[in-house]
Amino acid sequence: MTTSVSVEMSRICKKFGKVMANDQVDFSANAGEIHALLGENGAGKSTMMCMLSGVYRPTSGDIRLFGKSVKIRSPKDAAQLGVGMVFQNFRLVQTLTAAENIVLGEKSSFWRGSKWMRDKQEEIRGISEKFGLPFPVDRPIWQLSVGEQQRIEIVKTLYRGVGLIILDEPTSVLTPGEASQLFDTLVQLKAEGKTIILTTHKLKEVMAVADRISVMRKGRMIHTVDKSATSERELAQIMVGKEMTPPREMAKRQKGKSLLSVQHLDVLAELGRKALDNLSLEVHEGEIVGVAGVAGNGQKELAEVLSGLLPWKRGKIVFNGQEMRTASVRNAIESGISHVPENRMKSGLAGSLGVVDNLLFKSYRTKERSLLGFLRIGSNRRWSQTLVEQFDVKTPDLDTPVQQLSGGNQQKLLFAREIHREPLLMIAVHPTQGLDIGATEGVHRLLTNLRNSGKSVLLISEDLDEVLQLSDRILVIYNGGIIGEMAREEADRERIGEYMAGLRDSGEEAV
Amino acid sequence: MDMLIQIIVAAVGSGTPLLFATLGGILIERSGIIQLGAEGLMLMGAVVACIAYIHTGSLAAALLAVFAVSALLGVIHGFLTVSLVSNQIVCGLAMTLFGAGLSAYLGKPYSGNPIPGSVPKWDMPGLESIPLIGDLFAHLDVLTWLSFLLVILMHLFIHRTSWGLHLRAIGDNPPTADVMGIRVQAFRYGYIVVGSMLIGLAGADMLLVYSPTWTEGMTAGRGWIAIALIIFARWNPVRALFCAYFFGALDTVGFRFQLLGSHIPSYFLKMIPYLVTILVLMYLGWRNRNKPSGSPEALGMPYIREQRF
Numbered sequence: 001m002t003t004s005v006s007v008e009m010s011r012i013c014k015k016f017g018k019v020m021a022n023d024q025v026d027f028s029a030n031a032g033e034i035h036a037l038l039g040e041n042g043a044g045k046s047t048m049m050c051m052l053s054g055v056y057r058p059t060s061g062d063i064r065l066f067g068k069s070v071k072i073r074s075p076k077d078a079a080q081l082g083v084g085m086v087f088q089n090f091r092l093v094q095t096l097t098a099a100e101n102i103v104l105g106e107k108s109s110f111w112r113g114s115k116w117m118r119d120k121q122e123e124i125r126g127i128s129e130k131f132g133l134p135f136p137v138d139r140p141i142w143q144l145s146v147g148e149q150q151r152i153e154i155v156k157t158l159y160r161g162v163g164l165i166i167l168d169e170p171t172s173v174l175t176p177g178e179a180s181q182l183f184d185t186l187v188q189l190k191a192e193g194k195t196i197i198l199t200t201h202k203l204k205e206v207m208a209v210a211d212r213i214s215v216m217r218k219g220r221m222i223h224t225v226d227k228s229a230t231s232e233r234e235l236a237q238i239m240v241g242k243e244m245t246p247p248r249e250m251a252k253r254q255k256g257k258s259l260l261s262v263q264h265l266d267v268l269a270e271l272g273r274k275a276l277d278n279l280s281l282e283v284h285e286g287e288i289v290g291v292a293g294v295a296g297n298g299q300k301e302l303a304e305v306l307s308g309l310l311p312w313k314r315g316k317i318v319f320n321g322q323e324m325r326t327a328s329v330r331n332a333i334e335s336g337i338s339h340v341p342e343n344r345m346k347s348g349l350a351g352s353l354g355v356v357d358n359l360l361f362k363s364y365r366t367k368e369r370s371l372l373g374f375l376r377i378g379s380n381r382r383w384s385q386t387l388v389e390q391f392d393v394k395t396p397d398l399d400t401p402v403q404q405l406s407g408g409n410q411q412k413l414l415f416a417r418e419i420h421r422e423p424l425l426m427i428a429v430h431p432t433q434g435l436d437i438g439a440t441e442g443v444h445r446l447l448t449n450l451r452n453s454g455k456s457v458l459l460i461s462e463d464l465d466e467v468l469q470l471s472d473r474i475l476v477i478y479n480g481g482i483i484g485e486m487a488r489e490e491a492d493r494e495r496i497g498e499y500m501a502g503l504r505d506s507g508e509e510a511v
Numbered sequence: 512m513d514m515l516i517q518i519i520v521a522a523v524g525s526g527t528p529l530l531f532a533t534l535g536g537i538l539i540e541r542s543g544i545i546q547l548g549a550e551g552l553m554l555m556g557a558v559v560a561c562i563a564y565i566h567t568g569s570l571a572a573a574l575l576a577v578f579a580v581s582a583l584l585g586v587i588h589g590f591l592t593v594s595l596v597s598n599q600i601v602c603g604l605a606m607t608l609f610g611a612g613l614s615a616y617l618g619k620p621y622s623g624n625p626i627p628g629s630v631p632k633w634d635m636p637g638l639e640s641i642p643l644i645g646d647l648f649a650h651l652d653v654l655t656w657l658s659f660l661l662v663i664l665m666h667l668f669i670h671r672t673s674w675g676l677h678l679r680a681i682g683d684n685p686p687t688a689d690v691m692g693i694r695v696q697a698f699r700y701g702y703i704v705v706g707s708m709l710i711g712l713a714g715a716d717m718l719l720v721y722s723p724t725w726t727e728g729m730t731a732g733r734g735w736i737a738i739a740l741i742i743f744a745r746w747n748p749v750r751a752l753f754c755a756y757f758f759g760a761l762d763t764v765g766f767r768f769q770l771l772g773s774h775i776p777s778y779f780l781k782m783i784p785y786l787v788t789i790l791v792l793m794y795l796g797w798r799n800r801n802k803p804s805g806s807p808e809a810l811g812m813p814y815i816r817e818q819r820f
Contacts, residue, residue, distance in 0.1 A: 055690065076692030091687035093680045094808065104680055105691030110673050 005067075006031045006164055006195040007052065007083075012061035014047055021047040025061075025221045027214060029195050031163070034186055036210035037199040038239055040436055044219040045199040046088070049166045052197075053085035054078035066163065076105070084157025085166040090149050094142040098135055099124055102156045128155050131185050146296070147178045154185070164195045171205055172462075175294050176497035183209045201239070203232045215239050256285025259456050260306070260425055265315035267301050267480075275301035276312075277480035283425065288447060288457040290471030291482075292464055294500050298480040299460045300342055303429045306458070307339035308332035320424060333362055338423035340414055342430050344407075348414045351403030355395055356384045358402050359417050391416035392442070408439025415446050426450055429460045444470060464496060478502045516646050518760055518767065523647075523655065526759025528553070528717040528730075530658050532737035533744060533751040534665055535709030541669070541746055542702040543682040543809040544592055547603025549710050550734025551610020552581055556714025558614040561725040564626045574715060581711025584610070585704035593699045596813040607734065615727045622725055630654050630719050654716050661709075665748040678702065682807030685814035695814050713737070732785065739788045743795065745805035758784055 007029050014022040022044045029035040037045045050056045052063065054075040063070055065081050072078050078085070092101050099121045109116060121137045128134055133151040141149060150170065157165050167186075171179040186196055186209060200206060206213055207227065214224040215238045223238050260283040269275035276298045283289050293299055304310040306317070308329040317324040319335055332339075341347040349358050360380060363369050369380055384398050393412045395405055402410055411431065418426065428447065432440040447457050447470060461467050467474055474491050476484035476499035484499035532549050539546040556577050563576035584606065591602045630652040639645040669675040677698060680688040685695045717730060736758055744751035765780030773780075 053690075074692070075690040079692055085690075087690075091684070091690045093684040093687055095683050096676070096679060100676055101687075104676060104688070105693050106673065108673075112671050112673060112676070 004031045005029075006065070007197075008064040009048070009052065010062050010064075012048065012051065012063070013059045014044075014051060014056060015059045021219055022051075022058075023219045025216070025219070027221060027224075029164075029197055029212075031195050032190055032193050033211040034190050034196045034198060034209055036206040036213045037197060037216065038201065038203070038206055038213055038235060039199075039216035040201055040239060043201075043216040043239075045216055046168055048216070049085060049168055049197065049199055052078065052164075053083055053166060055085075079105075079160050079162065082161075082163040083166070084160055084162035084164070086150065086153040086157065086168065086170060088168045088172065090153055092141045092149055092152060095140055097138050097140050098144070098148075098152050099137040101141060101152060102159050124155060124159060127158050131155075131158065131188055132181070133185060146173045146294075147175070150174070150182070158189075163193075164197070165189065166197045166199070168199050169201075170198065171200070171202065173295060175501040176494075177501045177503070179205070203235055203239075206235065207232050254286075256287070256454070256456075259283050259285050259320060260458075261316075261318040262306075263316045263318075265305065265317065266313045267298075267305050267310060268313055269301055275480055276305065279315075279477075279481050281475060281482055283456050283458055285424075285456055286451060286454045287472040288451045288459055288470050290467035290474045291458065291460040291477050292467045292474060292496055292500060293462070293477035295462055297477050299429065299462075299477060301480075302477070303339065303341065303427050303458075303460055306332070306425075306427055307337055307341075333421075336422075336424035338418035338421065338426045340411075340418055340426070340428040340431050342433075344410055344414055345403065349402050349410060352401050354399040354401060355388065355393070355413065356380055356398050358413060359384050359387055362417060362421060387416045387420055388413075391419075407434045408436060408442070411435060411439060411443060415443065419446060419450065422455075424455060426455065426457045427460070428457060430462060431459070432461075432463065432466060440466075464493065468493070476500055516643070518763060519647060519756075521763035521766075522756045522760035523651070524759065525721060525762045526756040527655050527658050528713045528721060529733055529737050529740060529758055530662070530752060530755035531713035531716055532710045532734060533740040533755055534658075534661055534748055535706040535713065536737055536741045537706075537744070537746050537748055537751060538665070538678075538702050538709065539706035540741055540810055541678050541682045541807055542699045543685060543807050543812065543814070544588075544699060544703055545599040545603060545811045546703075546706065546710075546741075547600060547738060548584075548588060548606025548610065548707075548734075549713075549737050550730060550732065551607035551614075552584060552707055552710040553610075553714035553717065553730045553734045553737075554614040554728070555584060555610045556581055556711030557718040557729060558618040558621075558714075558725060559711070560715035560718045561621050561624075561626060562617065564628070564719070565621060565624060568627050570628060570630065570719070573719075574712070577711050577715040578708050581707045582704050584711070585707030586700070588707065589700040589703040592813065593696050593703070596815060599811050599813075611728065618725045618727060622727065624724065626719065626723050629723065652720055654712075654720055658716075659752075662748050662752045669748070679807075681809075683809055685809050685812075689814070710734070710737075736784060736788060739792065742806070743791060746807065747805075758787070761787055 005028055009025065009027045012022050012025045013020070025044070025048060027048060037048070039045045047056065051058045052072065054072040054077050057073065063072060065083065070081055072081065093104070096104070099117065102124055103120055124137050128151065133155055135144060135148040135151050141152070150173070154165070170182060174182065190196055198210065210227055212224060212226055213230065213235065215222045215235065217239065262279060262281050265276050265279045266274065267276035279298070279302065281289070291299060291302070301310060305312050305327065308327050308331055311327040319337065322335070324331070345351050360369060360375070364375065370376060381398060388395060388398070391412050393416060394409050402413060405413065426447070431443050431447070435443065447459065450457055459467065459470060468491060472488050474486050474488070474496065475482045476496055478499060479502065483502070484496070486495070532553055536546045536549055559580045560573045560577050564570065564573035567573065588602060588606055591597045592599045632650050632652050633656055634649055639649045669678060677688065677693045680691070681693060681695045681698055689695050714730060717733070718725060722729065740751060740754045740758065743754045761784045765777070765783050768775060768780050769777055
């Protein structure tokens with residue numbers, strides 16, 4: 001097969017303010033290949049691809065598409081030049097139907113009666129059936145599952161007849177089953193002669209589906225190799241730039257007494273939807289309990305109800321021997337529950353406030369921190385300084401707005417606030433999301449230290465590797481209930497995957 | 512029966528300015544821009560209509576002047592909210608205060624002067640012979656007919672045209688619309704200008720049809736009611752028609768009570784529409800507490816492309 005280069009990016013630089021997101025990057029991909037762009041979070045993969053799809057413009061450098069030198073000024077330009085991108089957070093208008101989203105931006109035919117729409121729906125259905133990407137064309141997006149939404153995004157690019165499809169972290173929201181379905185489709189698209197670029201940080205996927213692999217680190221292109229000439233281990237080394245840490249060794253511990261017991265919990269989320277449905281779980285002293293599951297199966301609500309943010313409708317929560325009666329954040333804090341929420345800048349920290357204020361949020365009521373309602377400024381600063389040093393938070397000074405800190409330092413700060421109070425139970429939701437490998441390592445160390453000192457951790461994460469690495473016991477949440485439980489020794493990816501997809505029923509297991 | 516027909520006719524009369532303003536507001540807000548300047552725009556529309564009509568003696572010229580001035584105000588609003596990305600709520604409030612002040616100043620010499628003519632009526636052929644409907648629709652002025660037409664056109668525009676699809680997309684999810692090749696900023700400008708023209712027309716309609724002399728602050732809060740109506744109508748032009756007439760009816764009911772010799776103080780009766788606004792908002796909030804509000808999701812959020820997301 002003769003290979004033709006469909007995209008060639010040379011000496012690309014991109015600056016955001018003072019930050020160099022891409023530094024002299026060269027990249028090329030061929031027609032009829034699946035090219036994986038591998039790198040950690042923040043390595044600059046997405047930025048590169050956003051320049052190819054016209055969302056950003058390069059600060060300097062050249063782009064050649066299908067043999068011609070081009071300037072991509074806007075996503076519209078990109079589409080006309082034959083580039084389509086499936087973003088990590090989908091670009092779909094929630095209130096419009098699938099078909100409307102796909103024809104969005106099309107200029108032809110000002111008037112669109114019902115016949116026009118029916119014809120389009122037929123055309124779209126044709127594409128979606130041909131490539132095995134099924135979804136209901138006439139339902140609004142907000143009623144569809146994440147997997148269906150991704151298929152819509154892919155069909156959107158195919159509908160526009162593009163030759164180059166970029167998928168940004170496509171599997172981060174999918175169940176293992178959905179992911180392998182997606183890969184089948186990609187192989188089929190490759191056979192049609194399309195170029196497919198896949199950005200990811202998951203090595204397994206890369207080895208499963210890619211033909212060639214380019215690895216980026218810290219804004220630079222490190223290496224491009226054929227899949228046949230490399231291995232998962234080698235890629236991991238190139239990607240992180242150092243030997244990977246093996247699964248964490250942890251001292252065996254005797255099972256402690258029960259700390260948290262949740263029984264038959266029902267929780268209603270917004271719009272009257274049942275977010276938790278008859279959920280029961282148990283956390284003992286001195287263990288890390290991992291909760292795995294695909295996003296949106298009740299993880300957020302579980303964390304919120306335990307930290308006192310959300311009332312429950314039915315069921316019983318017993319913490320440290322005492323039954324919790326009503327949802328009260330203050331009560332949860334005072335009884336020793338810490339919460340590292342899912343989105344640190346949304347509900348964890350106040351971005352425009354300084355380090356000291358953010359550290360004070362949960363302890364300003366104590367005698368050491370305030371007197372008769374007035375904060376003890378001097379002693380609070382000294383206290384903050386010791387915490388910043390102890391948790392190794394890198395900040396210019398104590399008054400810097402925390403939104404200016406890097407993600408890793410924000411998370412360290414959050415952990416400093418939550419851990420110094422010596423909680424009995426730490427609820428950590430996606431604690432390493434968006435962190436680089438060094439910061440991730442730091443967070444993992446904090447969590448294991450907590451466990452080793454006899455405290456408990458409820459680790460809610462979508463990152464299966466993280467759950468497998470840290471947990472003493474693994475629970476799988478699906479549709480608002482715990483449907484699978486296994487000890488660390490008996491955990492295996494495939495079984496967890498089946499639980500996550502709802503393919504296995506906990507009832508069967510029990511019989 | 513007569514009484515009912517009278518009320519409906521009066522409701523349409525006082526509801527039409529509200530309808531124009533609501534339709535204009537729907538157009539602007541559907542594109543994702545909060546529109547709180549309606550009161551000021553209506554006042555400017557009214558005063559410009561008055562001045563232009565008195566000076567030129569031509570209704571067409573008066574309406575053209577209204578369109579020109581409100582389009583200009585729309586461009587200013589667009590420049591502030593779209594190009595300069597300033598706070599949309601503050602911009603809207605500034606627009607209201609500015610419009611109120613300037614219209615009072617410009618209108619001072621014309622206060623109390625009657626306008627030199629009235630808006631022609633148009634009788635749809637054959638309509639008068641139909642009972643009831645004939646009574647309701649027989650003698651409507653052209654602006655009222657225009658408002659009916661506008662409701663239908665806007666409904667079809669939003670749901671049956673490519674531009675309508677773009678409008679819904681930029682109001683709900685501007686980054687997506689941008690990626691799909693829709694020029695978000697340009698469209699937003701356009702809708703702010705056209706919507707402002709409709710709101711200006713609402714003021715002109717008030718002056719030309721409803722109370723044909725200029726008095727300072729003559730809209731008496733109708734711009735604000737129109738903003739509430741946008742929410743009651745859940746950004747839908749057809750529902751806006753019914754909401755506007757409902758409030759138009761409330762407006763006239765107080766008046767009727769007085770004619771009947773009621774002993775309720777007139778201040779209380781004039782309060783009715785505003786009181787009902789509060790009550791209806793409370794009721795809707797309660798009834799729809801478990802539903803999405805139907806408001807454009809990106810309402811009030813400026814959009815700039817090269818932002819890191």
